[in-house]
């Protein structure tokens with residue numbers, strides 16, 4: 001089936017399905033964006049280097065491979081069009097944060113990404129979501145706010161602000177919010193160093209957090225510590241589909257840690273996206289929370 005007809009069928013089905021009907025999509029619905037205008041054209045995190053540009057053709061192949069893995073493992077995909085002039089739009093985790101039929105739109109820290117907001121807003125609205133905006137501070141969506149069951153884990157310090165997280169929690173009726181400080185600029189979004197696997201278990205690179213933050217996380221959820229070498233390959237930036245986990249390539253130690261806890265790992269090469277500071281999870285936004 002062509003990409004276009006698949007998108008049409010997805011959209012048509014979507015219109016007649018209650019968005020939060022979890023049983024229809026047991027491995028979740030995810031928003032992705034084809035890397036049609038993906039590039040590194042500015043530097044807003046330590047990974048971006050204007051002298052080390054991504055290979056566009058390879059990026060497309062790597063993205064398609066990730067896309068196939070999500071579908072093959074039972075995930076359902078929705079697509080937002082890649083609007084020209086927004087080279088980071090492919091990182092849909094930063095579109096906002098969704099719970100049920102409500103979405104809080106991102107309010108990007110840097111002007112370079114603020115142009116994406118109206119496109120993501122239009123997408124959410126076209127799918128019938130009630131869209132909220134935060135009124136102060138910045139908020140970069142699921143990049144800095146991840147659910148594990150009913151608990152919302154938030155990261156602040158580089159891209160998102162605590163005031164904004166409070167507002168997000170309020171809009172989405174979050175029962176418990178745990179906000180922690182990120183301290184290492186290489187791990188500037190929470191999803192680069194923390195990954196909930198179940199309600200009770202998460203992967204973490206502890207070196208990315210303040211002492212207090214790490215303690216707060218440890219009180220809330222069991223943590224599997226990953227080594228720095230794997231963290232630098234973005235291993236925490238994984239897509240979790242039940243007990244299947246799509247992980248960036250080259251992280252054998254962490255794959256073994258996951259296998260010991262009963263997870264199957266599916267490594268995918270995402271080198272061209274790591275050049276912009278993102279990998280598997282950054283490239284997808286969860287549209288229904290577990």
Ligand code: ARG
Pocket residue numbers: 044045048088091093094113142143144189191192276277278279281282
């Ligand atoms: N170049 C993008 C930025 O700096 C990468 C975003 C990665 N996304 C994420 N959810 N961690 O904003």
